[in-house]
Amino acid sequence: MQAIRTAGQKKLSAHLSAMATTGVRYIYALPFAFLYLLVMTEQQSVTLPGLNATFLQYALIACVMQIIGTFCLVAAFKYRNFAVATSLAKTEAIQVAVVGALFFSVSLSLLAWFSVFIGVIGVLIVSRVKFTFADVFQNPGAGFGLASGLALAITTLLIRESSLALETDLMVSAAFTLFFMIGVQSVISIIYLCIQDIRQLTLMAKHWRLCLFVGITSVIGSIGWFTAASFQNAAYVKALGQVEFFITLLLTYRIFKERISRIEYLGMLLIIVSVVILLLWA
Numbered sequence: 001m002q003a004i005r006t007a008g009q010k011k012l013s014a015h016l017s018a019m020a021t022t023g024v025r026y027i028y029a030l031p032f033a034f035l036y037l038l039v040m041t042e043q044q045s046v047t048l049p050g051l052n053a054t055f056l057q058y059a060l061i062a063c064v065m066q067i068i069g070t071f072c073l074v075a076a077f078k079y080r081n082f083a084v085a086t087s088l089a090k091t092e093a094i095q096v097a098v099v100g101a102l103f104f105s106v107s108l109s110l111l112a113w114f115s116v117f118i119g120v121i122g123v124l125i126v127s128r129v130k131f132t133f134a135d136v137f138q139n140p141g142a143g144f145g146l147a148s149g150l151a152l153a154i155t156t157l158l159i160r161e162s163s164l165a166l167e168t169d170l171m172v173s174a175a176f177t178l179f180f181m182i183g184v185q186s187v188i189s190i191i192y193l194c195i196q197d198i199r200q201l202t203l204m205a206k207h208w209r210l211c212l213f214v215g216i217t218s219v220i221g222s223i224g225w226f227t228a229a230s231f232q233n234a235a236y237v238k239a240l241g242q243v244e245f246f247i248t249l250l251l252t253y254r255i256f257k258e259r260i261s262r263i264e265y266l267g268m269l270l271i272i273v274s275v276v277i278l279l280l281w282a
Contacts, residue, residue, distance in 0.1 A: 001221035003244045008214040009070075010077050015207050018078075020200035022070045023189030026182050027204070028215025029222070033179040036223060040175040046168060049176055054165040059177060062158035063184045069151030072144045079141025088145025093238035093275045094119040095153035100235055104157055115277035122270030125263060156225070156234045163230040174230040178222055239279040 005025065013021045041048060069089075076085040094116050100106035159177060166173040193200045204211050228237045260268075 001217045001224065005214055005217035005221055006073070008210060008217060009074055012207065012210050012214060013074050013077055016203055017197060017200055018071055018074045019189070019196070020193060020204060021074045022067060023186070023193060024204060024211045024214050025070060025218040026185040026189055028211050029219035030182050030186050032216060032219040033182045036219070037175040037179045040172050044169045044172050046172045049166040049168040049173060052165060055162050058158045058162040058165060059180055060184065062155045062162060063181050063188065065151045065158065066155040066181070067185055067188060069148045069155060072148035072151060076141050076144035076148060079144065085141065085145050088142060089148040089152065090244070091119055091146060091271065092149035092152045092156070093235070093241065093278065095150050096156055096238045097235040097278060099153050100157055106233065106235065112278055115274040118277065119271050119274030122267045122274060125267030125270065153238070156229055156238060159226055160229040160234050163226065170230045171227065174227040178226045182219070235278065239275045
């Protein structure tokens with residue numbers, strides 16, 4: 001669902017600004033997130049959890065980081081092709097492990113650190129970044145892709161902490177965290193667009209079919225991520241989520257008719273090898 005949603009956003013980015021394309025995944029997903037929350041509370045026979053300071057702290061920061069991550073991914077599409085830009089963002093799986101070890105006391109084994117090293121090499125090959133100061137800062141596509149991965153990595157870690165902070169049934173806490181975050185992100189997106197370029201809201205209405213497609217696929221994918229992260233270590237969840245990569249390649253060929261060079265294939269292969277090592281280590 002995430003790969004399909006991202007493909008929809010790439011098409012939508014031809015009609016909307018990067019921030020508007022980012023906002024669509026929240027605004028059009030909100031009603032479905034609310035319905036899902038109602039279904040979960042009914043099915044699990046659990047009342048809605050109450051807000052607490054810990055949840056609000058983690059969830060609000062996660063809201064902002066996810067917006068930044070999605071914005072950077074959409075911006076990367078303007079510089080790199082769909083598969084390569086998405087591959088750079090998918091270093092998120094490795095970055096989750098690194099950030100988790102540094103700030104969330106999630107230890108890594110020697111083999112896990114080896115997977116990080118392999119992934120970094122793959123990223124450098126895919127982004128074609130040379131070891132010079134000028135080239136690094138003249139490669140905005142690589143920068144946006146990597147920044148997207150980092151922001152989304154932090155988001156995933158905070159989603160898990162937010163859900164656990166509610167101290168209720170994990171299916172319900174995941175659904176509540178999802179609805180809360182999408183609600184806040186929708187408000188932030190609308191306020192930003194009203195201030196910066198209110199015409200984008202009109203364009204959203206004009207392209208409502210594609211926006212609705214992005215919203216539905218986004219909320220389905222998010223249900224999967226939020227629920228999985230509530231039950232399991234975020235690094236493991238993101239490692240398994242790399243199956244998205246193969247769907248991305250199919251979309252690149254079938255929909256966008258974009259070609260991938262051999263050197264880019266090599267880099268992307270190393271990224272996948274790195275996350276497979278991480279998954280096996282788990």
